[in-house]
Structure formats: structure tokens, C-alpha cells
Amino acid sequence: MTTIHLAFIDYAILLVYFASVLGIGFALRRYQRSSADFFLSGRSIPAWVAGLAFLSANLGAQEVIGMAASGAKYGIATSHFYWIGAIPAMVFVGVFMMPFYYGSRARSVPEYLRLRFDEKTRGFNAITFAAMTVFSSGISMYAMGLLLGVLLGWDFNVSVLVSAIIVLLYIFAGGLTSAIYNEVLQFFLIVAGFVPLVFLGLRDVGGWAGLSERLAVTATRAGFAPGAYTHSWQHMGSPDANPMGVEWFGLAMGLGFVLSFGYWTTDFLVVQRAMASNSMSAARRTPLIAAFPKMLFPVLVILPGMIAIALTTQAGESGFSLPAKADGSLNYDMTIPMMLGHYFPSGILGLGLTALMASFMSGMAGNVTAFNTVWTYDIYQAYIKPGASDRHYLWMGRMATVFGIALSVATAYATTQFNNIMDMLQLVFAFVNAPLFATFLLGMFWRRTTGHGAFTGLVAGTLAAALHHGLTLPRGSLAGIKGGWLAGPLTTYPSEMAQNFWTAIWAWSVCFLVTIVVSLFTRPRPAEELRGLVYSLTERPSDEGAPWYRRPVPLAVLVLGMTLVLNVIFF
């Protein structure tokens, strides 16, 4: 593969972006007076800004590149990750959970767990979360260094260090507000960079009609029904009928319920954006506002993948096709970078690359800000040095930013050495995360849930996930990192994705049951201590008198209605 040559104009656009990012950081520097300013933006962010940041925090470059790759591999069914794998959970967290998160004045998700349950549940969550964020930020850096090397011939060390220093400077100066502003900037850059890409790709492929026609050929060649790449539900009856290798029940329960709710409702990375908003009403609307662009994002990130595979099957006017890897299989991960290089001349090419780099960097920044908050409030203040002055914690937050980024860089370099260790860690974190939503669901809606119940349930659910993974295998894989490391596989799943979904379903169910049983045998906390933390003991926030578009429930109904329509159109 030849590298892309950048012209002066492309560097100029990239420089304008770097200058803006640093400028935002320094403009915000003088507003960071207390730890609440630094970690929670002084709870002053308007709903629309928090909403776009909520969306962008999740829209790292790996997401963008990965979703395009999945679009090429699985077709339009990838949009399940948006339409049932995100929207319902975003609506739920806004309407039902934000009253506790925002209302309890907890400063982080682990802190909510301490208020609701006890110290050990919080510690478990805080430590696993902190480790996970540093780790994913490092993986993101690694991916960026690798991509820029392949695409532009840039040196890995330079890419990693320059991006780390820029992120460090703007978070150190402006804290969470800086991260949020840059996430909003990144949102507009991604839209600005990808709309023309989709437009040109669609022109090349002959519009939606031409795309469907070509994808019918792709599907038939792969042994599926002609519509397998252009219909999201029709071929979900059996795992063998769709390229994803999953069936509708595993999809709806595993992805739509356990994984999606687990992520959107408990991951501090996204929840922090809503906690930083300027009122209860804004906090509740944050995920709902994010849901509107989220449901349309498949057009920008999945459609390019579908176009790429269609053009690879049957060439279009411009002769675009996906590159192959050394072993002859298609290199799906290069979908977006290759399309940018193919369709964009100098000038707009700079814009496309800036959008990509912005999403790498804001992904890193999101992780770093979540890390420094959890580290400072839930680990440092809780266990290492309680009772210090607020100034001290603000200082600690800045220090945590420095060593959080240093650890990320170390992770990025470790990944270049030991790819397997990283896969393994990622797996362990998946086990820890899978049951989490059961704990929150019970904690928030069943006041009888006890701290001992929650903690035992979490540990049992994590073990159940590991056990399930150790006893099953996706079809065609060898025992090891893919599963089956405990004993000969009891079940073989049709695909890795199906295995993931079912691991999550098992973990969630075990956590749910164990939490209930242990709670019934342990002493619950008195009702007055749980006020504002449990649904039945919390006053419903009232939004009487506000126009409908400023009220969470009508917005939620609109979001769900529109998502339903999208599912029907692409059924």
C-alpha cells in the first residue's frame, strides 16, 4: 500500500485544529478555581453542549473505524449497535436514572455506588474503571500511531508523543470543560469530514439502488439471501442466515439489553458529561439530545463500509476497492482511511484527516478526564488522603492527568510488544463490565438491595462471565483467548459476536439472581438513608410549564418513535 501524500494546505488545516484545541484549553484555564470546576465543569454546561459531548465521548476513532469495518463485514445489520444497542439505553438513563445520578450530587459513578451501597462496591468499581480507562486510552493512542504510520508514513513515536502532549496540555489547563468543548468540536469535524465522503461514495456506487444491487451480489457470493446486507432484521431468524452470525434473541437480550444498558447507564466516561450539565432538566435531556444524532450516525459511519464492500465486489466508475491483507482476506479496518485517500483531493483531505485525528484525541481526552476524576475522588480522597483541602485535590487532579497520560503512553508502547496481553486485559474488563447493569437496576429500583448483595452479585457475575467464556468457543476457533480455555467447549457459537452476547446474558443473570438472594439474607438500610438514591424514595423531578422540547418524557417518546421508524424502513 502506498502512503498518502499531504500537501501544504492539508497541514494548514491540521494546524488550525491544533491551534484551536490549545486555544480552548488556555482560554478556560483561568476558570479552574475549585476541584468541582476541574472535574465537573462547575456543573455549568448547557444541555445541548453536554448532549453532543455525551455522544462524542463514545465516538472515538476506533468506533468510527470499527463501525465502518463492521459495515463492510456485516452490512446494515451493524446499525443494531445504534438502534437497539444504544438508543433505548440512552433514553432509559435520561428518563429514569439521571434523577439519582444528578439528584444525589454524586461526583462520579463509583461515588453513587458508595452512597447507595457501601465502600467495597465502590472500591471494586473505581479500581477496575480507572485501570480500564487508562488502558483504553493507550490502545487508542497505539491505534492512531499505527494508522498514521501506514497511511501517511509518520513515525509512531512522533504521532504518539505529539498527540499525548497536546491532550495533556489542554486537559491540564481546562479540565473537564476543555475535554467537553473539544468533544463538541470533534462532533462537528466528523460530520464536516464524513458528509462529503458519503456523498461521493454514494455517487460512485449509483445511489442506494446501485448499492443494494451490488450488495445483493456480495451476499449471494457469500452464501446468503440477496438482501442479507441491506436488511437489518429480516435475516435474523437464524445465525446462519446473516453475516453477523447471531440470532434475534441473543441480539436483543445480549446487545440490546445487557451490553448496551451496561455501557450507557453505568460507564462514567459518558455519564460524567451529563453530571456536568447545569440543571436536573439539562442532565436528563443530555442523553436524549445525544440520541438524535446517534440514530443518524449509521449514515456517516456504517454506510461508507457498505459502499466500500459493494465497490470491492463490483467496481464503480472510480475503481475503488478495499485492500487485502497478507493472507488474502480483506483489510476491513482500512475502510475509512482508504476511502478518504481515494476520494478526497488535497484540501478536503486535510479536513478528513483532521476529523479522524480529532476523534482519536478527544477519545483519549475523554478517558483521561474520567480517569483523573475517579482517581482523585474515589481512590485518592477515599483511601489515600481524605480530608485535605479542595486546592489539594485540584492539584491532585492535574497530577493525575499527567500520570494518566504517561500510563496511556506506556500502554501504547506495551501494546506494540505484547498484543496478547492487551487482548487478555480487554477480555477481563469485559467480564467485569457485563454484570454491572444488574447491580444498578436492582440498586435503583429495589430498595431492599443491600451492599453485601450488590458486591457478591458483582463478583459472582464477573466469575460467571469468565466461566461461560472458558467453556464455550466460537465456531472455527482454537481454545485460548477466544474461549474454551477452561475445558472442552460445552457449546460452540456460530460467531464470536454471538458468544460475546451470551457471555453478557449469563453474567447479567447470575449477578441479578445472586444480588437478590444475598440481599434477602442481609440487613437492608433504613429508608431515610436511601432518599434520593432509590426510585420509590425519590421525588419525581417536575418539568411542568416548560415547552415540550425541553421536557425529557416527550423527547424520549419522539426519540423512540423515530428509532422505530428507522427499524421499519430498513427491516
Place this chain on the structure above:
Amino acid sequence: MPLDIRLPIGMLFTLVGLLMTGYGAFSDPAIYQRSLGYNVNLVWGLVLLVFGAGMLVLGRRAPKV
């Protein structure tokens, strides 16, 4: 909100829009073969310029907190 976010967004997109429009006006038309004959720099640069300017106007008109 200490700094209205629309101002930096407006500045960034106005600058990028100007760069792209300018480049689109003077660049060799041959480079637009890859973008299927569209002068994407000129057209999209203008769109970004309008968006950026709009953001600047909105950001400046907002009441100071």
C-alpha cells in the same frame, strides 16, 4: 459557561472554510478527478464558511453570563 463554545467552533470552521474555498478557487482542476469531477474544496469550503460565520454570530449575540 465561562466561554461560549460557539466562538471557538465558529473560528475554527471560518478559518478552515476560508482555506478550503481559497484553495478550491486556485487549485488545478485536474485534482478533482478523484472526487468524481466535483470541486469539493470550493463547494464544501463555502458550506463550512457559512456554518462557521453563523456560529460566530450566534456566539457573539448570546447574553454574557
